[in-house]
Amino acid sequence: xxxxxxxxxxxxxxxxxxxxxxxxxxxxxxxxxxxxxxxxxxxxxxxxxxxxxxxxxxxxxxxxxxxxxxxxxxxxxxxxxxxxxxxxxxxxxxxxxxxxxxxxxxxxxxxxxxxxxxxxxxxxxxxxxxxxxxxxxxxxxxxxxxxxxxxxxxxxxxxxxxxxxxxxxxxxxxxxxxxxxxxxxxxxxxxxxxxxxxxxxxxxxxxxxxxxxxxxxxxxxxxxxxxxxxxxxxxxxxxxxxxxxxxxxxxxxxxxxxxxxxxxxxxxxxxxxxxxxxxxxxxxxxxxxxxxxxxxxxxxxxxxxxxxxxxxxxxxxxxxxxxxxxxxxxxxxxxxxxxxxxxxxxxxxxxxxxxxxxxxxxxxxxxxxxxxxxxxxxxxxx
Amino acid sequence: xxxxxxxxxxxxxxxxxxxxxxxxxxxxxxxxxxxxxxxxxxxxxxxxxxxxxxxxxxxxxxxxxxxxxxxxxxxxxxxxxxxxxxxxxxxxxxxxxxxxxxxxxxxxxxxxxxxxxxxxxxxxxxxxxxxxxxxxxxxxxxxxxxxxxxxxxxxxxxxxxxxxxxxxxxxxxxxxxxxxxxxxxxxxxxxxxxxxxxxxxxxxxxxxxxxxxxxxxxxxxxxxxxxxxxxxxxxxxxxxxxxxxxxxxxxxxxxxxx
Ligand code: SF4
Ligand code: SF4
Ligand code: SF4
Ligand code: SF4
Numbered sequence: 239x240x241x242x243x244x245x246x247x248x249x250x251x252x253x254x255x256x257x258x259x260x261x262x263x264x265x266x267x268x269x270x271x272x273x274x275x276x277x278x279x280x281x282x283x284x285x286x287x288x289x290x291x292x293x294x295x296x297x298x299x300x301x302x303x304x305x306x307x308x309x310x311x312x313x314x315x316x317x318x319x320x321x322x323x324x325x326x327x328x329x330x331x332x333x334x335x336x337x338x339x340x341x342x343x344x345x346x347x348x349x350x351x352x353x354x355x356x357x358x359x360x361x362x363x364x365x366x367x368x369x370x371x372x373x374x375x376x377x378x379x380x381x382x383x384x385x386x387x388x389x390x391x392x393x394x395x396x397x398x399x400x401x402x403x404x405x406x407x408x409x410x411x412x413x414x415x416x417x418x419x420x421x422x423x424x425x426x427x428x429x430x431x432x433x434x435x436x437x438x439x440x441x442x443x444x445x446x447x448x449x450x451x452x453x454x455x456x457x458x459x460x461x462x463x464x465x466x467x468x469x470x471x472x473x474x475x476x477x478x479x480x481x482x483x484x485x486x487x488x489x490x491x492x493x494x495x496x497x498x499x500x501x502x503x504x505x506x507x508x509x510x511x512x513x514x515x516x517x518x519x520x521x522x523x524x525x526x527x528x529x530x531x532x533x534x535x536x537x538x539x540x541x542x543x544x545x546x547x548x549x550x551x552x553x554x555x556x557x558x559x560x561x562x563x564x565x566x567x568x569x570x571x572x573x574x575x576x577x578x579x580x581x582x583x584x585x586x587x588x589x590x591x592x593x594x595x596x597x598x599x600x601x602x603x604x605x606x607x608x609x610x611x612x613x614x615x616x617x618x619x620x
Numbered sequence: 621x622x623x624x625x626x627x628x629x630x631x632x633x634x635x636x637x638x639x640x641x642x643x644x645x646x647x648x649x650x651x652x653x654x655x656x657x658x659x660x661x662x663x664x665x666x667x668x669x670x671x672x673x674x675x676x677x678x679x680x681x682x683x684x685x686x687x688x689x690x691x692x693x694x695x696x697x698x699x700x701x702x703x704x705x706x707x708x709x710x711x712x713x714x715x716x717x718x719x720x721x722x723x724x725x726x727x728x729x730x731x732x733x734x735x736x737x738x739x740x741x742x743x744x745x746x747x748x749x750x751x752x753x754x755x756x757x758x759x760x761x762x763x764x765x766x767x768x769x770x771x772x773x774x775x776x777x778x779x780x781x782x783x784x785x786x787x788x789x790x791x792x793x794x795x796x797x798x799x800x801x802x803x804x805x806x807x808x809x810x811x812x813x814x815x816x817x818x819x820x821x822x823x824x825x826x827x828x829x830x831x832x833x834x835x836x837x838x839x840x841x842x843x844x845x846x847x848x849x850x851x852x853x854x855x856x857x858x859x860x861x862x863x864x865x866x867x868x869x870x871x872x873x874x875x876x877x878x
Contacts, residue, residue, distance in 0.1 A: 279796040279823065304844070306801045323796050333792040510837045512809035513784065517791035528780045530768070533649070533656045535775045544792055549784045550834050564835060599787070599799045599809050600840055601847075 241457060245450045248443070251458040252465050253429070255438035258316070259290045261399070264455040265360045270397055273329060274362035275319070280308050282322045287362070294319055301408040301481070301592065304601030314438065317363060317431050320407030321591050325520035326361055326368060327375060330392050337388075337527065339539045347538070356388075360397035364425065366418035367410075367589040369400055371520035373424055377583045378523050388542070397448065400425035404432075404472035408481035409592030411605060415486065417589040419476035427453060430469035441469035482592060482605045485612065489586070492611060493577035497569065501610045506564035508600050513546035515594035515602075516571060521587050524552070547571055572607060626675035626774065629661035631695055633681025633688050634715055634743060638760040639706035640664045640680050646763050653767070656774055672698035676773055679752075682708040682715060682743045689740070689749060696750040701773055704746040705766065707759035707862040711831050714759075716743040716865035720873075743865070754779070759829040759862035762814050783834040785809050786826050790817035798825055805845045807858060810836035810868070831863040838872035852876045 242251060253261070265272050274287045275294050282294045298311040298319045311318050340347045364372070379389035403412075403419035412418030421428065426449030430441040441461055444450050516522040526545040531538045545552055547570045553560040561567050579587030588604070595603045630640055644665055646653065660670035677699035683689050696702055707713050718726060719742045727734045746752055756769055765781050772779035782788075786808035790797065798804040798820050806825030808817065812833040819826050832838070842855050850858070859873035 280801045281796040283794070283796060304800060305803070306797075308801070323801070324794060328794065333794075508837075508840045508843075510809035510840055511785070511835055512787040514787045514791060514797065514809075517788065529777070530780060531771060531775045531777065533652050533767075533771050533774060544788070546784075546788065549782075549788070551782060551784070562835075564837065597797055597800050599797065599806070600844055 242454055242460075245444050245453045247446065247450060250461040250466060251442040251444075251453065252461045253440040253442045253456060253458040255314075255316075255440070257457040258440070260456040261362075261452070262289050264452045265362075265397065265399075267455070268397075268452065269358050270360035271357050272360050272362050273326075275317070275322070277308065281306060282308065282319045284322070284324045284326065284328070284361075284363075290316065293317075298405075299407065301596045302601075303409065303595050303603045303606075304598055306596050313433055315404075315431055315433060317401045317429070318405065320403075320405070320410060321365055321368065321593060323518060323593070323597055325518065325591075325593065326364060326372060327520055327523075329359055329361070330372070330375065330396070331379070331389055331523060331525070334541055334543045335388055337540045337542055339537065341538075342536045356392045356395070358395050358397075359392070360399065362399045362401075364398050364400045365403055365591075366400065366421035367412045367415070367591045368520055369398070369421050369424040370417040370589045371591065372398075374521045374583065374585055374587065374589070375523060377585065378521075381583065397452070398425045398427075398445075400428040400445075402428060402430040402469070402473055403476040404430065406476045406479040406481060407592060407596075409595040409603075410480055411482035411484050411590040411592065413477055413480050413590075414482075414484040414605075415586060415588060415590035420473045425449070430472055432465070432468045432472060434468055439465070441465055482590075482595070482603070484590065484605045484608050486586070489608070490577040490580045492608075492615060493573045496611050496615060497573075499611050499614055499616070501607070501614065502565045502569050505602060505607060505610075506568050508602060509548075509564055509568045510600050511548045511564055511567060512599060513548040514597050514599060516546040516548060517544060518593040518597040519575075520591060520593065521575075521589065522546070526552070547574070572604060575604075576608070625656065625658045627660040627670065627673075628657040628770075629672070629674040629677045629695075629699070630659075630664065631661070631677060631679045631681075632664070633679065633692070633709065633746070634684040635681030635706065635708040635713065637664060637680070639709075639758075640678075642760050642763045642766055643678070646767055649767055653770060657770070673700065674698055675700045676770070677702045679704045679709050679746050680706050682712045682745060683749055684715060684740055684743045685738055686740065687738070692746060692749050701753045702750070703754045703756055703769060704752050705756045705761050707757065707829065707831060708743075709746045710755040710757055710866075711863040711869075712743040712745050712865035714862050714864070717860060718743060719865050720860070745865070756781070757812055757830040758814050762816070765814055782813060784813050785833050786811045786813045786815070786817050786820070786830070789813040789815070790820045793817055793821060795821040798823060799844070799848070803848050805848055805850050805854075805858065807841070810838050810841050828859070828861050828863055828869065831866045832868035836868045838868050839875070842872060842876060 293316045379386040425445045428443040550559045575587035799806045807828035808826035812830040814830040855876040859869045
């Protein structure tokens with residue numbers, strides 16, 4: 239095994255399973271904490287991990303609306319599962335973060351801005367739909383006139399190792415959303431896991447100069463035609479397994495002209511207004527701020543925490559909540575994701591990862607909702 | 621800085637004392653609290669008693685006797701802010717299970733001389749009797765929320781105590797949903813957050829200690845529990861916990877009895 243000295247961007251290499259830990263070593267050597275998949279509490283979650291021993295080797299999952307089950311797999315694949323309960327936004331836009339602290343001074347107060355540097359993090363195992371979700375959040379937090387420092391400082395130092403999907407889950411619909419199951423960019427390195435006739439290896443793609451530096455420290459050899467084709471075949475398998483589909487034609491118009499569809503009441507009767515879908519969704523970005531003081535009132539701080547349009551307080555203006563009825567809250571979520579997002583950010587707010595379907599305790603399915611709204615599409619233009 | 625420290629009183633009605641103990645349990649912060657307020661009436665903590673009126677009254681427990689139904693009015697008259705704390709004070713507590721039966725039958729079974737027992741037919745929350753300024757939920761209350769409440773009152777600001785679902789706290793702490801991943805029945809989607817989703821983080825469904833969240837869709841959750849294999853009897857039991865007499869939970873348990 240050799241180390242490629244300066245692997246060019248877009249080049250492809252073969253990394254054997256037995257050498258996989260070299261990737262952890264190379265990342266650790268560059269000061270990255272690695273966040274990746276691991277088995278915890280009956281699921282495959284993203285957490286800080288130390289070596290290939292922590293990866294969910296030999297595990298997979300079964301997913302349906304409102305149902306997730308961790309299952310052993312017959313082989314030793316490291317990445318033979320689909321996306322789980324958490325998304326990477328946890329590290330880029332943490333659930334709770336301090337914005338600033340202040341101290342009483344004379345008649346006023348002095349603000350000390352937050353100076354804490356976020357840890358240097360490498361994500362290992364980012365799926366194509368998740369890469370697209372990160373790109374979408376880049377637009378939300380850094381694309382407009384206001385740049386969000388909390389997000390940006392985390393994003394700028396981030397290293398991404400993507401994993402192309404070799405299988406699709408029961409609630410996946412990335413093919414409909416054109417976000418997967420293969421990604422052609424947005425990563426520093428990308429892996430495709432291949433198991434064939436007793437051989438276990440990864441096709442390694444180099445995406446950036448930073449990626450090339452890390453790849454240069456990992457034992458691998460140039461990929462041949464056969465290995466490229468084998469990797470491609472894995473991705474095609476995932477395409478054939480998509481658990482869900484969504485007809486995306488004129489989604490924006492569909493929701494704008496069906497604000498008064500009878501389906502809204504039906505779904506609202508099932509919706510628990512629990513906010514799980516928005517918390518699990520990799521693109522939902524809403525937060526609220528809270529001010530706290532110490533008992534003496536000498537010190538104060540402001541925190542930013544995750545919030546959701548399913549909460550009544552979310553739309554509270556003076557006098558009450560603008561969206562109080564369950565119907566208006568459910569409609570807000572899906573209309574924002576699939577329609578208003580285009581006006582706001584020039585893209586869909588949904589990447590087809592299926593989390594909101596799997597992790598909805600009431601088993602509400604966004605693809606099913608789109609079908610139902612289409613069925614009674616009142617104002618359809620011919 | 622206020623020159624005079626606000627006077628704090630802690631009152632007990634039908635309850636287990638657990639919520640008052642949460643205040644004593646604030647070990648690290650207790651001295652700061654004692655420095656910031658004058659603890660004027662708190663028999664659980666001190667024998668010293670200062671006369672009213674009180675700036676803040678914390679009321680624990682539910683109303684279960686004619687005597688207590690009178691006493692709570694006297695406390696209200698002496699209190700500027702009155703906050704009911706805990707499931708007993710905010711919904712009637714576990715003792716509100718009697719509300720679903722005939723209390724006279726219990727009395728005759730439990731007590732040797734039932735004639736001495738002067739009890740009301742129902743165990744009711746404080747807010748059924750007097751105007752309450754804030755209700756702090758939980759069985760027991762969370763000490764973080766209790767401190768936040770005292771802190772907010774002292775500093776003249778709104779307490780950061782939300783009314784969202786337990787699921788919000790569950791996702792924020794990174795727990796894996798036990799309903800979805802294990803098929804375990806959980807009351808989290810209809811229960812107000814406050815505990816930080818302790819039970820789901822320890823692989824159990826939520827027991828509903830903090831009572832109904834705003835707009836709780838208990839009917840839909842009941843149906844889902846049915847899919848997970850919990851029969852109507854099981855659902856009645858689940859909604860008849862510490863907050864059995866809270867409106868939404870009471871209606872749901874009664875609906876499942878039919
Ligand atoms: S809306 Fe649902 S399927 Fe779409 S990106 Fe969000 S969680 Fe995934
Ligand atoms: S769907 Fe709701 S929670 Fe998600 S980004 Fe839109 S408003 Fe925010
Ligand atoms: S759609 Fe599902 S996950 Fe989202 S708020 Fe409603 S019940 Fe909860
Ligand atoms: S475990 Fe319970 S509280 Fe947590 S997300 Fe699931 S239903 Fe909600």
